[in-house]
Amino acid sequence: MFRVVVPPFYGFMMYFLILLVNNRLYQIFESLITDELMVCVGLAYLVSESIRFSTVLLEKYTGESFKKPLTVGSLFFLNLLVGAGMAFLGVTAYFKGYMGYEYLSSYKPQLTTLVTTFSISSILYTLFYLSIYFLTMKNESQLEQEDLKRQNLEHQLEIFNNEINPDLLFQSLETLISLVHHDKDAAEDFVDQLSLVYRYILDNRKRELVPLREELRIAKTIFYLFKEKYPGQVSLEIDVCGPYDERLLVPNSTPMLLDCIINGSIISKYQPLKIQISCDKDEDYLVIQHNDNDKLSASKYVKESLNGLHEAFAYFTDRPVIQIKAYGDVFIKLPLLDLK
Secondary structure (H helix, E strand, O other): OHHHHHHHHHHHHHHHHHHHHOOOOOHHHHOOOOHHHHHHHHHHHHHHHHHHHHHHHHHHHHHHHHHOHHHHHHHHHHHHHHHHHHHHHHHHHHHHHHOOOOOHHHOHHHHHHHHHHHHHHHHHHHHHHHHHHHHHHHHHHHHHHHHHHHHHHHHHHHHHHHOOOHHHHHHHHHHHHHHHHHOHHHHHHHHHHHHHHHHHHHHOOOOOOEEHHHHHHHHHHHHHHHHHHOOOOEEEEEOOOHHHOOOEEOOOHHHHHHHHHHHOEOOOOOOOEEEEEEEEOOOOEEEEEEEOOEOOOOOHHHHHHHHHHHHHHHOOOOOOOEEEEEOOEEEEEEEOEOOO
16 A cells, blocks of 8 residues: 555655756646656656665565665665666656657756656655664564563463472471371361362462452461461461452462461461451552561572562562561562453
8 A cells, every 4th residue: 555655645745846946836836737747656656666676675685684784875875776777767768758859968957857856765765664674673573572571471470370389298298197196087177178278279270360269268278287287376367358359369379478478487386477468458459467587598489489479460460569577577468450
């Protein structure tokens, strides 16, 4: 469409420019459709298509080196010659074939004007082509980079959803062995809760987001496992988040956080760990708060899990996962998501 529609306007602008330079602008009001205007339109088609052909040919021939300054300079020179040559041939054909002029001197002023005008226009055409070419290359490069980032985030999200802490399983089995010897009923309940945790993790491996109510329910379940390991030393309080039950979170984010908090904290009967989960209605966050009993050196699993948590939420929202310490407490805020 560009190649078909633009040359008539291009030719008219060249005709208008020639009349303006020669101080003959009044002719445009005497007759809009003139032979000279048709010549300019025809030359516009001839020159633009010739320049386009030479540009595409040079781009195909040079390949990746087309972007080099030397090749770009050669393109300008080549298109200048092509534009001048095609304008010369077109004007000569018009005056000799159509007007019947035999000698070059009879139409030399018109020939000089038209060749000069369309030679300059060939440079402008080349500038326009190169600007579109390099802009397209820049956009394609940015799209490729964004696609690579998206693929990386999807990969990180999949790793986060599929990750199961092996230490949690070993710790749970140790607790189970202890319960079997002392309280078989409690051991059966513990096995049921453990199976619920791992079933939830496995069932949500392919889900991108889950409702908040499901995350809070599994948070209570996984906390039951830790409560058996640290009897009377850990506590969990969940405030009612009724209006936010259907808001969304990345699967396994809440149980993973509880796992990291408990395994990354110093816990004893003299220094119990208190965890509170609530909804920040003003900022639209889920807040996990606990007293600052952090170990001096966090384990590799805790560091990687927290980094994975940040990357997983970054896939869905620009709002960050916030982690701050204040007044002897640690606050971890997870953005509540919405499909809208």
